[in-house]
Amino acid sequence: MGSEEKSLDFFDGLLFPKIFQTFKLAIRPSKVVIVFLAVAVICLAGYVMDLSKTVVTATNGDTELQIYLSDSARVQQFTTANRETQKGKGVFSTLWQFGAEKFHGVLISLSDLNIPGIKANVNEYIKAIAWALKYHTAYCIIFGLIKLSIIALAGGAVCRIAALEFARDEKPGITEALRFGRKNFFNFFVAPLFPAVLTILVGLFIVLLGVICNLWWFGELITGICLPFALIGGALIAVVLIGTTAGFGLMFPAVAYDGSDFFDAMGRAWHYVFKKPWWMVFYTSIAAVYGAVCYMFVRFFVFLTLLVAHKSLQIGVWTESTSNQTDKLRAIWPEPSFMDLAGSPVVTQTNWSESTAAFVVNLYLLVVIGLVVSFIISFYFSANTIIYAILRKKVDGTGLEDVYSSADEAETELTVDESVSEESESGSENETKTQ
Numbered sequence: 001m002g003s004e005e006k007s008l009d010f011f012d013g014l015l016f017p018k019i020f021q022t023f024k025l026a027i028r029p030s031k032v033v034i035v036f037l038a039v040a041v042i043c044l045a046g047y048v049m050d051l052s053k054t055v056v057t058a059t060n061g062d063t064e065l066q067i068y069l070s071d072s073a074r075v076q077q078f079t080t081a082n083r084e085t086q087k088g089k090g091v092f093s094t095l096w097q098f099g100a101e102k103f104h105g106v107l108i109s110l111s112d113l114n115i116p117g118i119k120a121n122v123n124e125y126i127k128a129i130a131w132a133l134k135y136h137t138a139y140c141i142i143f144g145l146i147k148l149s150i151i152a153l154a155g156g157a158v159c160r161i162a163a164l165e166f167a168r169d170e171k172p173g174i175t176e177a178l179r180f181g182r183k184n185f186f187n188f189f190v191a192p193l194f195p196a197v198l199t200i201l202v203g204l205f206i207v208l209l210g211v212i213c214n215l216w217w218f219g220e221l222i223t224g225i226c227l228p229f230a231l232i233g234g235a236l237i238a239v240v241l242i243g244t245t246a247g248f249g250l251m252f253p254a255v256a257y258d259g260s261d262f263f264d265a266m267g268r269a270w271h272y273v274f275k276k277p278w279w280m281v282f283y284t285s286i287a288a289v290y291g292a293v294c295y296m297f298v299r300f301f302v303f304l305t306l307l308v309a310h311k312s313l314q315i316g317v318w319t320e321s322t323s324n325q326t327d328k329l330r331a332i333w334p335e336p337s338f339m340d341l342a343g344s345p346v347v348t349q350t351n352w353s354e355s356t357a358a359f360v361v362n363l364y365l366l367v368v369i370g371l372v373v374s375f376i377i378s379f380y381f382s383a384n385t386i387i388y389a390i391l392r393k394k395v396d397g398t399g400l401e402d403v404y405s406s407a408d409e410a411e412t413e414l415t416v417d418e419s420v421s422e423e424s425e426s427g428s429e430n431e432t433k434t435q
Helices: 002-013 016-026 029-052 064-070 072-082 091-111 115-135 137-168 174-183 185-212 219-225 227-258 262-275 277-315 328-332 352-396 406-434
Strands: none
Touching: 016 029, 016 137, 016 277, 016 352, 029 091, 029 137, 029 174, 029 352, 064 072, 064 091, 064 115, 072 115, 091 115, 091 137, 091 277, 115 137, 137 174, 137 185, 137 227, 137 352, 174 185, 185 219, 185 227, 185 262, 219 227, 227 262, 227 277, 227 352, 262 277, 262 352, 277 328, 277 352, 328 352
16 A cells, blocks of 8 residues: 555656646647747847848858858958948848758757757857857847847746646636736846846956956955955856856746746746756756657648648649749749748749739748747747746645736735734724723
8 A cells, every 4th residue: 555655656746747738838829929929029120120231241142150150260351351342131130040040950950869969059059149249249239138028028928828827727818918928027027137237247346356466566466365256256157157047948937937026036946956957957858859849740730731732722823934934833932841931932033923922922931930930939938837837846845736826916915904904903992992
């Protein structure tokens, strides 16, 4: 009897199968719609800012980014030699295209269990971010704040829906979720930003100690004496970087699940990461592999949908394009492939009717591809919400079904009002007795 109870306790303690509910949560139309709108606004902001076309591009198509990745020492020479050319690209479009390539590379490597391939793709993308920050700093700061603002609202809403659905099987509407995101916008916005500010402040303090070292005669002595403060600052920065990198995805769920403020959300994320680091790695790895499989399934479904529609339309088209040696359908819609859902254009010259039709078709395809991207982001927030709930149960012993609601806040306020009322009534009675 005792062994059966231990066996049941063991299986009850296996919480990682809960992660496999992520697909069901992520595919919900409400989450996908919210993320799709957020992605559309971010892309619109990026393309508007890209009107400046600050990325220097050579006549052969090489960009600053490609030169930086091959040999970072040649970037200055490249930009000087090609700055006067008429060609140029935007930072957002450059990073978007490069990031999409690296993302596909990571997924393919993950499906092949090619760890070096995953590492290489991630490292190249990190280098691309470093390039943008180094050579287009102002652009990155402005666009980063815009992007964080949109993600704070949309990501908070998605995490809230995921928390309620996972904990209580409730399905709040888009308006209710966005209202929650707007109400807690400040906490969602500041939670991931505060660690960066803290790192910068501590880093500036260490830099100041280095500046003091330049003082004549006694500068190096002061720096040597204050070296322990520099070491403490370095250790603090290391803790912040590790905690933020590993626990970044837990900050939004902390606000959505527990109604935490930004400081408590950051503290909870760090606490769970450092308290259960191997469980965090384990759950994240399962979510990443499962997410890759789900993404491949969704992408294959979309590809099959587009291919069937294209082939079916192809059967009924037999006339050729008026300006190209190809049929009219291929002139406005190239055949899609699994790796290129929009298809590679084969037409270089078209009349106004075909150009307009191709433009409309491309808009539809962008919507379809945007929905696929929205699913990936929805999966990310949903998976992290489940991981947060599991880690919270392991560390704090809090039940998975325990989620903050506005009713709890109202009940707390009511309790406070009742206690204040009772105290005032008690005071009145004592005053009466005294009189």
